[in-house]
Amino acid sequence: MSESDAAAPVRTTARKPPATIYDVAKLTGVSPSTVSRALNKPGRLKEATERRIRDAAEQLGYRINPMARALPTGKTGTLALLVSDITNPVYFDVVRGAERVATANGLTLVFAESQESPELELATAQRLQTSVDGLFLVASRLTDEQIAELASVKPLIVANRLVEGVTAVVPDPRPGISAALDQLHQFGHRRIAYLSGPDASWMNGVRWRTLFTYAVERGMSIVEIASAAPTREGGAESLPRVLAADVTAVFAYNDLLALGLLRAARKQEVEVPAQLSIVGFDDIFGADLPTPALSTIKSPLRELGEAAAHRLLIEIDEGDEEHSPSLPTRFVSRESVADLR
Template sequence: MGVPMTERTRRPSAPTIYDIAEKAGVAASTVSRALNKPGRISTETEARIRAAADELGYRLNPMARSLQSGLTGNLALVMSDMTNPVYFDLVRGAERVTADAGCTLLFADSQENVDIELDAAQRLLRVADGLMLVGSRLSDEQILSLSALKPVVTVNRLVDGIPAATAEVEVGVHQAVRHLHELGHRDIVYLEGPSASWMNGRRHEVIAADAAALGMTVTFLDSDGPTIEGGHAAVPRVVATGATAVIAFNDLLAFGLLQGSREAGVDVPVSLSVVGFDDIFGANLLTPPLTTVRSHMRNLGEAAVLALRNAIAGEDERETERPATELIVRGTTGPVAPAGP
């Protein structure tokens, strides 16, 4: 006699928060807070609850959570240039914290284009609970307009009234300018990034102030873009200034400067010292290896997600830790060559 279909297809019921509560020895409401709003209970209790959930094979149901809370569990991130290696670690840090919270991270690339960035942000806000803008080229007014729809966090950008996660700029710049001064450089160039970049403007300000304090002269040159090609194209204009050192907005520009200098017969670092920003992958593999200001981008990605989740939860804005920057001295900086006879 065959087994009835209902018996053949019956599976064990999925574990619930009540099962987890019983196993962990806590109330069901405590389990709910631990799984849906991490950080609301003690670290030890949360860890015990998560261990019990893993042992029982419990999985959050995003559809059910959405119906209960009105939230999707989706967090959105728009980057100014997804192909820039500086963002690899940032995304990894953001993804780790997002996954730990049981949420999903959605991406878009603005391709350094304001119109594309605004369109991507508006589309993502239809399906996400909040938005992170990384290296945004939008105006303050546009960002404030987006924040009126849903919570927004800026990354490496400050806008009054908007939560932000920013790297500490000053220390790394101080170290870079002083390093060049100690090597005897008095005339330097800052090869600029995009004019709409808040971080470019901030670096410009700090370099100008530090150089003036040390009696150095700075020439500010626009680039064709924060790319290898932009750095390569700038070499003739850098050389024409007579400067003995150049600080580039990012490592990609510095890569291009090294490539163009080599082709033009300019010896780095004998005739020209070069400093980059970010310490992206490959910076230490060049010949000579690049002196650069390192940014701890993974920490920045983690801080951005935490700030966004706090904003979504309606919590008061907290002071986020600013990841430090530091100068990494390698082979592209050296002492000023002695003047000829």
């Protein structure tokens, strides 16, 4: 065999055509409409008939075509989840929670990202809306007006964001922040900083305002320090400004910033936590792996994904309005906060 022959793709077996509803009907001896009712609207036929049709469909490898199903029902059986940054581990559990609800309801969840670009997010959301039943925006960078416009087209829910007139699921940052500040205050910290996230992030503003209010209540001074990006690189690049602020502890907008700051501090031989205590947000996978392990404010991410997907299904079915579940954060104390007493 020549080198060119080896490089050429070879198809070893012919693909068989996908089974159709007519194949299932022929195998079971019922009409195609009966097969459709059994597979799309279970409970309308005798149990034995439904089971026979489902067994035949499984035997033939028949799969329901969501586009065909959408013709009579107007629904595709598909949900879309759109996040701001696919590389951020904070979204792993959110996606898993939403996927769990979608699967339990026989639906497909598609996933997309906006790369922290409001323009790309809007274009992607508008494109997805043409082929899904509902849209789930996580940490959206769109304006309130843009989100409201999208919600007027098809069912939509937002997470980590509040928009008037749009259903939202938002974790409560107050319990976790309060507990973290209590520990810092008890350990003798009086000068702290907040390493902020993107200006377009609604949650960034909530975390800063909550930290500011609670710190002042405890007699602590607090300053806000801008970061270039909500990433490890952004955290590392922020170290000189954090040190110049002359604080004993810093809260980072998210764990990625905190981990980047921690790594840069080690390289510059700044001892953490002896010289600088660091607290993150979200408790992403890997937050407990560095030395010292990162103290952080844990968000109930999987529960958020499940609650949002469940609420989106209610919106799609035009069900009765439900109160959003309580999703409190909590402080996870590890090794990155020093006792200065």
